[in-house]
Amino acid sequence: MKTSNSSFLAFAERRFRLSGRALIENGHPYFVPTDGLEAQSDMWPHGYLSMSHYDYLGLMHHPATTTAAKAAIDAQGTGVGASRLVGGERLAHRALEEDMADFLGVGGVLSVISGYLTNVSVIGLLVGPRDLVLVDELAHNSIMVGARGVKGRFETYAHNDLDDLERLLREHRAEYNRVLICTDGLFSMDGDITDLPRLLDMKDAYDAWLLLDEAHSYGVLGATGRGLCEHFGEDPNRVEIAIGTLSKSFASSGGFIAANSDVIEWMRFCLPGFVYSVGLGPSTVASAHAALQVLRTEPERVAKLRANSRDFLQKAADAGLNTGTAIGEAVVPILFETPDECVFVAEALMQQGIYAPPVVHVGVPKDMPRIRFFISAAHSTADTDRVIKAVEEALQAATALRQRMSAE
Incomplete structure (x- = not known):
């Protein structure tokens, strides 16, 4: 049935008011x-x-990041023109990914055009109809959307309550082929963290995988900004999938995945959000790489x-x-x-x-x-x-x- 424009506008207005518009009479503080x-x-x-x-490290206007971005545009233009699989690949992509992998101490890194898309696409790739995904109830919306979209079972556990998580694992692990646990490294609304050492031991004990969203913790947690694993002194290779972003500490835009090198190579050919999306633009890659280099040296x-x-x-x-x-x-x-x-x-x-x-x-x-x-x-x-x-x-x-x- 076709919906009239006026009825759609009325619907949108009601939804907008429910989201907080009714609180503000003299305009609103967004956009x-x-x-x-x-x-x-x-x-x-x-x-x-x-x-x-x-801009956690104060690098958005740093001469190193702005100069690198301008030089990349002069040399390569404003975009890459295609998915990296079929013509959008540039030398700078691999250089950034290899340097980031070395910095984080993992096997490989793959950059994706959108940080939000990274979580949605990765979870959809990993979880099948006979699998279970368990998510911290306050995890980022991109995780929630990705988890809710899977054909397998989706459950949340109470925020940072690993007793509740273990209860779910104990009760349901045997019913499923694979189990993926998803949580944030540093929660963006609350500014708190999860007990990673216990979480790692728990996922190993129940033969589960861990997806750790480090968007807000890379460049922030740990003595040198290597994230939640450095904060707790844990080996980052114990985490099956770590998700990062280039839009925060790295003063640019886009997301990335850090994982075992074989997993990363598999995702180059199978991850929908990578295969069917354009590669990061030259200035984006250059500014992010420059920010990483500043973090390494400072x-x-x-x-x-x-x-x-x-x-x-x-x-x-x-x-x-x-x-x-x-x-x-x-x-x-x-x-x-x-x-x-x-x-x-x-x-x-x-x-x-x-x-x-x-x-x-x-x-x-x-x-x-x-x-x-x-x-x-x-x-x-x-x-x-x-x-x-x-x-x-x-x-x-x-x-x-x-x-x-x-x-x-």
Whole structure:
């Protein structure tokens, strides 16, 4: 049956309101052109400050990454023109992948045009109709979409509750051919991590595979930014599939898979998201590779990021702010009692030149609205103090407004 345009628009409006639009009367804080905010930096006494970009190592504007990107465009143009399987392959692709594999200490790496597509495509390739996929309930949406799309059985376990995971394994492992466990290295909404040593022992004991999404943990966790395995002192080769991104610590875009070299070679010919997608563009590859080289030669950036993150977490705690389960590694959320309060604080921050949009309904439980603060090695102590003070003042103003409205 054909749906009229007017009925479709009415449907979209209802869904949009349910996702949080009804909370905001004077526009909304999403899809803001932040380059425009940057250009207007002088309108705020202390300038424009972004707490919404995951440029964890401060490399998006580093001379090494920008120079490499420009040189690649001059030499090779703006795109590769095809899937790598049939004409889109460039020498720079393998150079980046081999260097990344060496850095991470794994057999091989394969880059994919989209980080989101990487999880969806890999899970779909690995899990068949007689298989079971078990996912942390707060894993990234790309994992959830990939897992829900498989023909096998899909189950979630309570966030970071490995007792619950083991219960599922104990009860159901014998019923299935293969079992794939999926979780994040550093959870992007909560800023916490899973107990990797126990998880590795558990998946070995039950003959399961592990897919570990390290999108937010490469360049962040571990002494030199090699991720959750380095953080816990574990051999990365114990993880069957690790998923990374080039859009965060590596200041570019796209995703990648880190795995055994034979697995990577198999995926070059069988992974739909790779085989049927164009290869990464020259400037993307060049900037990501340059960022990796900076990380290799300047591991102190990881230490600076960690110091900034811990400073932010501590000062938030000292101010009585709720940071949930965050451990102080690049992602630190501040949780609020209501969506209204969350939106109010985000708007108050923007009025002072601090961009940190609210997260309400989409991506988090409805009763846990928050503002995520992405910390960077490029941030300063003054930046942290400015943000914490602004949040405190906004909360005080929100409380006063609520009390006044209640009295009326």
